[in-house]
Amino acid sequence: MLRADGLGALDIERFWWILFGISAAVFAIVLGLMMVALARRHRPVPADEAAGKHPEDEPAWGGSFILFSGVVVPAIILAGTFGLTLHEMNVLSSPGHHAAMTITVTGHDWWWEARYPGGAITANEIHIPTGEVVRVRLLTADVIHSFWVPQLQTKTDMIPGRTNETWLETGQPGRYRGQCAQFCGLQHAHMIFYVVADPPDTFATWLAGQAQPAPPPTGALATAGEQIFTTQTCAGCHAIRGTSAAARIGPDLTHIASRQTIGAGVLDNTAGNLAAWITDPQHAKPGADMPPTDLTPDQVQALVAYLQTLN
Amino acid sequence: MATVHDATSSSSPSLEEMWGEPQGLGSWLSTVDHKRIGMKYLVTAMVFLVAGGVESLIMRAQLAQPNLHLISPEVYNQLFTMHGVTMMFLFATPVLSGFGNYLVPLMIGARDMAFPRLNAFGYWVFLASGIFLYSAFLTGHVPDAGWFNYVPLSGPRFAPGINIDFYALGLIFVAISTTAGAINFIVTILKMRAPGMSINRIPIFVWGELAMSFSIVFALPTLTVACVLLELERKFGFHFFDAGHGGDPLLWQHLFWIFGHPEVYIIILPALGMVSALIPTFTGRRMVGYIWIVIAEMATALIGFGVWTHHMFTTGLPQVAISFVALSSFFIAIPSGVQIFAWIATLIAGRPRLKTPMLFVLGFLLVFVIGGLSGVMFAAVPFDQQVHDSYFVIAHFHYVMVGGLLFPLFGALYYWLPKMTGRMMGEGLGKWSFWTMFAGFNVCFFPMHVMGILGQPRRTYTYQAGLGWTGPNLISTIGAFLLGLGIALTFWNWVWSRWHGAPAGNDPWGGDTLEWATTSPPPEYNFETIPTVASLEPTWDQPNLRDGAQPPEAGGRPLLGGHLTLSTSLLDGTPRAVVFMPHATLAPVIASLGLLVGFWGVVFGAWLLAGVGATVFAGGMIDWFWPRHQTQET
Numbered sequence A: 001m002l003r004a005d006g007l008g009a010l011d012i013e014r015f016w017w018i019l020f021g022i023s024a025a026v027f028a029i030v031l032g033l034m035m036v037a038l039a040r041r042h043r044p045v046p047a048d049e050a051a052g053k054h055p056e057d058e059p060a061w062g063g064s065f066i067l068f069s070g071v072v073v074p075a076i077i078l079a080g081t082f083g084l085t086l087h088e089m090n091v092l093s094s095p096g097h098h099a100a101m102t103i104t105v106t107g108h109d110w111w112w113e114a115r116y117p118g119g120a121i122t123a124n125e126i127h128i129p130t131g132e133v134v135r136v137r138l139l140t141a142d143v144i145h146s147f148w149v150p151q152l153q154t155k156t157d158m159i160p161g162r163t164n165e166t167w168l169e170t171g172q173p174g175r176y177r178g179q180c181a182q183f184c185g186l187q188h189a190h191m192i193f194y195v196v197a198d199p200p201d202t203f204a205t206w207l208a209g210q211a212q213p214a215p216p217p218t219g220a221l222a223t224a225g226e227q228i229f230t231t232q233t234c235a236g237c238h239a240i241r242g243t244s245a246a247a248r249i250g251p252d253l254t255h256i257a258s259r260q261t262i263g264a265g266v267l268d269n270t271a272g273n274l275a276a277w278i279t280d281p282q283h284a285k286p287g288a289d290m291p292p293t294d295l296t297p298d299q300v301q302a303l304v305a306y307l308q309t310l311n
Numbered sequence B: 001m002a003t004v005h006d007a008t009s010s011s012s013p014s015l016e017e018m019w020g021e022p023q024g025l026g027s028w029l030s031t032v033d034h035k036r037i038g039m040k041y042l043v044t045a046m047v048f049l050v051a052g053g054v055e056s057l058i059m060r061a062q063l064a065q066p067n068l069h070l071i072s073p074e075v076y077n078q079l080f081t082m083h084g085v086t087m088m089f090l091f092a093t094p095v096l097s098g099f100g101n102y103l104v105p106l107m108i109g110a111r112d113m114a115f116p117r118l119n120a121f122g123y124w125v126f127l128a129s130g131i132f133l134y135s136a137f138l139t140g141h142v143p144d145a146g147w148f149n150y151v152p153l154s155g156p157r158f159a160p161g162i163n164i165d166f167y168a169l170g171l172i173f174v175a176i177s178t179t180a181g182a183i184n185f186i187v188t189i190l191k192m193r194a195p196g197m198s199i200n201r202i203p204i205f206v207w208g209e210l211a212m213s214f215s216i217v218f219a220l221p222t223l224t225v226a227c228v229l230l231e232l233e234r235k236f237g238f239h240f241f242d243a244g245h246g247g248d249p250l251l252w253q254h255l256f257w258i259f260g261h262p263e264v265y266i267i268i269l270p271a272l273g274m275v276s277a278l279i280p281t282f283t284g285r286r287m288v289g290y291i292w293i294v295i296a297e298m299a300t301a302l303i304g305f306g307v308w309t310h311h312m313f314t315t316g317l318p319q320v321a322i323s324f325v326a327l328s329s330f331f332i333a334i335p336s337g338v339q340i341f342a343w344i345a346t347l348i349a350g351r352p353r354l355k356t357p358m359l360f361v362l363g364f365l366l367v368f369v370i371g372g373l374s375g376v377m378f379a380a381v382p383f384d385q386q387v388h389d390s391y392f393v394i395a396h397f398h399y400v401m402v403g404g405l406l407f408p409l410f411g412a413l414y415y416w417l418p419k420m421t422g423r424m425m426g427e428g429l430g431k432w433s434f435w436t437m438f439a440g441f442n443v444c445f446f447p448m449h450v451m452g453i454l455g456q457p458r459r460t461y462t463y464q465a466g467l468g469w470t471g472p473n474l475i476s477t478i479g480a481f482l483l484g485l486g487i488a489l490t491f492w493n494w495v496w497s498r499w500h501g502a503p504a505g506n507d508p509w510g511g512d513t514l515e516w517a518t519t520s521p522p523p524e525y526n527f528e529t530i531p532t533v534a535s536l537e538p539t540w541d542q543p544n545l546r547d548g549a550q551p552p553e554a555g556g557r558p559l560l561g562g563h564l565t566l567s568t569s570l571l572d573g574t575p576r577a578v579v580f581m582p583h584a585t586l587a588p589v590i591a592s593l594g595l596l597v598g599f600w601g602v603v604f605g606a607w608l609l610a611g612v613g614a615t616v617f618a619g620g621m622i623d624w625f626w627p628r629h630q631t632q633e634t
């Protein structure tokens, strides 16, 4: 949230500094009063108290002190903060109403799927244009997850049977890290994604490219890779648009080579990591819903070569 | 009134003969003495504190650096779940029942709790449910969906093992104990106070136990209902929480937090009561604003039932609904503010003596204020939506729970243990323990605010490097071990004092409430004569109260006619009846054992075993309620 770049997060960062200021002041006052009490403990003891008597009366200022500092002042501060809160709630909810585009994000154990208008489907990487409000519809395929990109926006839960909404907006091109915030089981810690903000024209090009089906592979190795992909277990869970692989259990891999990470942020998208992941996903991400494969190293090599053509 | 007089004047066996319990190891099974039961609660709860603490240290070790593999993700998830469950249900609530059990009858001048056997039963069920929950470790199926156990993650589809059954049944089990204890406190506090202890002379700690008990009675049933629904769904295929079949996962969240938020106050209110008990003693000054504090405690308990939805600000509930909850969440801060400034007023009016218990109180004040302030921030909805379920939350509630509970509790330990054992704890070691705990606590939990604001979600078994999280995590881990060391120092002090502590005498601190008017440790019957109270600070104002034997001329009632104590009226504490108290019995421990076996039967689906358990339980109950004439035998 600190290092905020999105409209929503920036707003909250300002709000946080106000809250922090008030809190620091209150804490300083309490600490100061405690110091006063400690300093005053050395004052002389009246004779009757020295003899073990305990003063009978309440100090005259006691009641009004409690009323003033325990009720009146806090009530004023709290009422003010409540007013600010309502204001902020209003600010944060309004941009969502005039969004230029809607992206549907679905949480899965333990990865993210994003669907765009025009048919593009990506996993664990969500692209948005800068300078525009993007509405995000939030669904879940299994348990409760929570969509959180701290530098851009507050979090919103994805709950079975419900459709929640949030929005993203940033003027800064960049790559923003997001992570599931609601405990969702074994690999909750590795349910990571990135939001990539690009200038509108770059974004438009990207989106058009992602909507395309995968081109047929060229070269013997990659062609063999496609063959392995569609005939082995891979196609039981994954889809590559333009091939016969059309399952929707795991992430859509049509343009996997254009992504920067695999395994929902766990590994960088390199040939070596791809090979390691395909051979045994359980090593990098124990419990992930992808089984290890018993492919030969040659087959893995062909697969990787194929996947790397999928730009 | 006539009956009271008759009973007190008949000459009969001595109090020792009437109240003396069998001694020896076995007698700890059958005792119904509130002091021994209180001690058992205290020690058992501390054992669970150690268990929960070890779990948290393993977690912190795993998080000391990014991408460590000390433990597997499964184990990590089990550890934070068991840590939360242990700390909330097996440590915090019972430890306060323990102190309350020991102290409430003494503070109100009674000879025991209203229902001594129910009291014993409460303890045994607590122990049994703790054993039940921890037996999950032996089976390898440890609850792993967090202490609030959200569905559908904890439902039959995503948690097919018996892990979650241990959780749901365990909480139903421990609720039996907590509820029994709460009812006992309510009746004891309302009906068993010494003559003259009108409602405006009830010590604030006792008020805290009363507020806690009422909250328990109203809040706990929703948790039990939620757990029963969950078990129906898990074991019998119902669909309360299953969105695919017309259920709603948010129902669980509502039910859980309708209980869960008051639970926070269930823990905090008696702890704040401890603070209010210590401050007059260590300032030599009557509490400024007694009425304010009492009203504030009650108001907190009440408003605490109207803020549960602030745990659900990110679930997409309607804005209007949310803003009402935000309002009540802001205003629940006011009663806490009232108490804080009443304490400060007393500190300023009096002369703080910096003994170990007082250090814990002052440390508590600073830490609790920070926890309260970050709590208020959560009422600011958009901020909550940003840091919810991040480490900022972990920081916040540990400032409230460790600051608000553990510090007062350790202060209370140094303060009251001499009353319980007759020996002082070491002052020097106490101060070392305090400063280590205070430093360790802040080093451990303050950086978590930063981690949360930097975006680290809670309940993650590891994290990536290069995010700015590594430094704060390492610092936090170091602090956790320091905190653990500080806690260990006090435990060592406790053990040491058992043999080497200086004799405490009746009133080592110059306390103001009735427990200081009897010997340390107090005799089975607490007071030789049940005192007549004429002040909120009786031990300060009534010199005739010394040695637990207020002379009859001053109003002390020996009540020699049997195993007797006095029942008085609710508002002004006038004597109403003499109550016969039951003797030691094995029925509660047998009944609890039956329950334990029964719950094991249910969790494993071994219905025969469950039947055996139910039979043993019934046997215990029949023995318990079998009509006997012992109450009239005097």
Ligand code: HEM
Binding pocket: B052, B053, B056, B057, B059, B060, B080, B081, B083, B084, B085, B087, B088, B092, B145, B146, B147, B148, B394, B398, B401, B402, B405, B406, B444, B458, B459, B460, B461, B480, B483
């Ligand atoms: C003894 C010192 C303590 C340490 C070092 C400690 C540490 C921790 C840590 C590191 C977590 C977060 C785990 C995660 O999110 O992955 C945690 C969670 C928690 N702690 Fe503590 N804690 C301590 C004492 C307490 C006490 C005294 C209480 C309550 C009375 C408490 C109640 C909780 C609860 C309810 C959770 C949440 C569990 C969950 O997420 O389900 N802790 N603690």
Ligand SMILES: [Cu+2]
Binding pocket: A107, A144, A145, A146, A180, A181, A182, A183, A184, A188, A191
């Ligand atoms: Cu998730």
